[in-house]
Amino acid sequence: MRFVLFWVVLGLGTVWGSVAVWVQFPAARWVVLAFGAAILAVIWARVATDWGWAALLTLSVVVGGWYLSLQPRLDRDWAPDVARIVTADVGGDTVTLHNIRAFRWTDPDHAAEHWVERQVDLHKLASADMITSVWDNPEIAHLLVSFGFDDGQRIVFSVEIRKERGEKFSSVGGFFRQFELALIAADEEDIVKLRTHYRGEDVRLYHLRLTPEQLRVMFLQYLELGNEIAENPRFYNTVTTNCTTVVWQLSKALKPDLGLDMSLLLSGRLPEYLHRLGVLEGAGTLDEIRAAARISERARAAPEGADFSAVIRAGR
Template sequence: MIFWSTWVLVAGLGGTALQVQFPRAPLVTVGFAMVLLAVAAVRVWTGAGWPALGAVILALLVWYLPLTPRADRDWAPDVAKIVRGEMVGDQVTLHNVRAFRWHSATEAEEIWQTRRYDLSQLTGADMLTSVWGNPKIAHLVVSFGFVDGQRVVFSVEIRRERDEAFSSIGGFFRQFELALIAADESDIIRLRTNHRAEDVRLYPLRLTPDQLRAVFLRYVELGNDLNAQPRWYNTVTANCTSVVWGLVRVLDPDLPLNRALLLSGLLPDWLYRLGVLADTGDLAAIKARAAISARALALPDAADFSAAIRAPASDPLR
């Protein structure tokens, strides 16, 4: 029984990993299946089989473990560059800030900029969640605001190649590298509200000036680290939520693990219990006030996007 359970596990994991890594070479997967059938036949005919199965496991590990994340692939345009920062006193210079102007969910005028920010002028941070299907699964971004009205959004994302699409299964098997994107709200948020028709909600966070600065700098550090040494994206251990959890532990090293790190749509509930959300009152009412997709869709192109999505309900901008 143990042999056949192990055989099934090797078949499932090994076959999936090969299919993810060699999507245009089906003969690789077919060959793997034939090898496993041969191992099964040896087991049935001789009662042995462990040495052959062990050899298959060893071959898989010798191939899979050395797979190395890279920075020189033919990237999809929206993740072609990872933010990189330089710090002098309170002044931060961010290179590779994305300011795309999206015409559809897949087409945009591609603009990358260098911008400068004064950390002494940080005014606050908002968490935005974006749901496209299952309400318990959301993409998470964090937006920082400054006295002069500037805002910059940090988003931990998969770094897809030009011909790739997101796959949660592929995310388990080293299909994607990890990317940190810094962007305009009128790029990265409008893309989700207006072109992908996602349910986006904005939650102001209750953070002190020192905490704001610390989290901002951790994002900059992450971007610099990824530029220096690429890392794999992982659907569970290195995704938009778990990476951010690692970043914000600078605020509380004892911050516990929570199921919201897997079911990211539950993040507002968790942060509400931790007292991190700045809005007050009943959680259901907070979530209702956080919804911004409808008002974003109603905005004319010339509107101040960041101001409008934060306008109170009585404001005509809404």
């Protein structure tokens, strides 16, 4: 039994360690070779000596200690679209938001870069919309939340990976501390239009049924998150700390007993979950609500210079 257990533990550890090393040192072949040599040394210790378990434990401590030593940082060479994290100063009902992204995209990778500051009155906070964006598998969607104010302002929050310049998203890397977590605040003509026009994604907008107090709590929860990770960075995780699970954690301020659901993993099912909770506005069946929520074609058909936020809500 111990013989079998040794090889199972070594096999699982080799797979996990190999991926971790590959993610963290993609261009350093010597690190991969060194890890491979260490695995061979453990195998030799098991086959040729009585020190197999000691060698495996030593390697586990070294690799585990290295992995746990990886810490999230604020000072990397960030990609332009996640170079800044939204922060806010709250004074009573007046909120000043810093680092709101207002890029004007020309293709999926290039934009005229603008970061702005805005002041909002919490008394004028009037609505919240959930926006989902599917790029491939309909079971997986990116989640954004757009808050609307009576004075016409709209601010969209998006929990994202904080990529370094030239870095691309990797769901595997997201398991192995490759990315920090970012909270982006943006206007809709930036963050929604990027997805409808330039990425060609299936974007849908759902009105949320929230009371004024719930709107206020959720908005302030986002601001608290931004202020927190702007000072104390966190790692993104593909399963536990992503665009859906982070919002679920924020939502527990409204409903502490909010249960777990498969939609936290399969985020394309979020509308179904919210419909069961009675949070989605709209008449008819869920399928009818989902069909009415689709905005990509409407957005792309908008004339140049039109009010983008008004266009994507036309007829709702």
